[in-house]
Amino acid sequence: MSFSFITATALTIVIFYLIYGGGSVYAQSTTPLQxxxxxxTNVTSGAQQHYYFNTQGSSAAAQNIKRTISYFTANTHPGYDDDNRNRDGSSGNDIDPTFWSTTSGLLTKRAPSLENTIIYLTLTSCSQPxxxxxxxGEIPSIDIYLSTVNTNKLPGPTNHQNNNTVDDTLPGRISWQGGDHLTELWIGVAAPTLTPGWTGEWTYELAVSTTQWMHPFYQQNDTWTLEDTDSNHALFxxxxxxxxxxxxxxxxxLTQDVPKELKYSYCAAxxxxxxxxxxxxxxxxxxxxxxxxxxxxxxxxNLTQGQTYQAYMIKQDNAITGIASPLDIxxxxxxxxxxIYDLDFCDDVAYSVPTDPNQDIWNITRSYDDQVKELFAPFGTALTQFNCNSTQYSLVRNCDDCYRDYKRWLCAVTIPRCTSSTTDTPTSASLSDNQEELLPTVGxxxxTNGSSRNPWIDETYKPSGWTELLPCIDLCYHVVQSCPPFLQFNCPxxxxxxxxxGYWKTQTNQTKGPLLDxxxxxxxxxxxxxxxxxISDANPLLSLSSFLLVSCMGLVLYIFSL
Incomplete structure (x- = not known):
């Protein structure tokens, strides 16, 4: 029997093994993922679709075949030379260390070393019936089923390994992360069976990667916050x-009317x-x-007065698009x-203020800022009378802290924040007396006309009636803590x-009151x-007397008397 016949027979056996035994095998109805x-793609009611992913490449079997053919068709065997010498010139037979070894003259496959590759899998639903x-009721969502063993190449609702921590807690987005030396993953996507009367189908994006999430999701507070809105703008x-x-x-x-079942899907938004x-x-x-x-x-x-929007932060990183949790604004x-924002002196101000709707907004911004600077100047003079460099009045605070905190307090009380009236607090008809007393409230x-606590606002802009969001009482506390006692600054x-x-409060359960964060x-x-x-249990929702900020404004009177 010729050597070429043996080689051809061995090659046939190896290729058969690679395809049907040791290679990447998937049914004709299975789609390989890159x-x-x-x-x-899309999926209709009651349908199932199947996918396959190999961490070594979507056509790993073809690659194995190519390497095998190259091995047998080379002019000389990579492990044995005619002169019985190794490739480095030493005596003996050189064995390919990657794939092959010899035992009793027979070629056997040596398993390559496997790195602990992590698989990142995401599915986002783009539309629904x-x-x-x-x-x-809620519109049912499509589901994903996984298998990491080649004995189950068509995972579905009754045959899967979803105990491998599939995360479907975010409506519209399913994710899974796997490791532990996985090289192959079989995926099933199943749509629920709908009753007559429904129209349309589900569309979705499916992605898998060994390096990154292809549909990244960022925690909201780690990415952006809403500063404020007015009738036509939103600032983040x-x-x-x-x-x-x-x-x-x-x-x-900016979106409107994204289905709640698809809330965390970028392709849906x-x-x-x-x-x-x-x-x-x-x-x-x-x-x-x-x-x-x-x-x-x-x-x-260019937003619309009185409208509600859902705002998504979009972040591009290496051509991959991720989103943060949407904010309702x-x-x-x-x-x-x-x-107003980007003030020169009151640089922490970035919110809506009461003003004339017809004047130039940047002139309004400068006029508010200039008024605070004028009021702050006497305080700066008073503070210079204290020898900050040689006299210590606190173990933890100094004159820089005093300057910062008084400036912040003065900006807050002189440039009031304009807001909408709170209308979503539960009424007493739906709550007991005890429950109503425990409601968190907005300060x-x-x-009314002409009753702004800063008369300059009424004289300059005549804003008519408006609603003020009160300064947090902490701004006053910080001045008392940071400034020298001789300034005699006190809080009510x-x-x-x-x-x-107002008092800083948090409330995430909107059945018990307005959303506060x-x-x-x-x-x-x-x-x-x-x-x-x-975070206080005090209820600041009381009528405001005409002597608003009397005790704190005493400091301003003291300064002007110097």
Missing amino acids: NNQIFF IPPPNYN LSADYLSNNNRPNVTAL KLHPAPNYSVNVTDTTRGRIDDNHLRQQLMIS QMKSDPHCRM TRDV EGDLAAQQY INHPSCNRLNVNESILV
């Missing part, structure tokens, strides 16, 4: 980034864009953690509330404090870190 690519007119602030690093590529997507809005992204030092960092502010314009209905004050107490200030504040914190704000 690494780092997003696959888009339309229910019949009388349907009031991004997370910090090192100023000497590349500037993050972020923007905003793109199908429901708000009309005609624009986004302007600029750098800012406002709210940064230190001098080495910057933040980005996103000003969204409500545009104000009062045109007298207008957004607001309804301002009890009911008077509740009339003059960093994006929906209960008082004006003016960029003070929320972790050091007082």
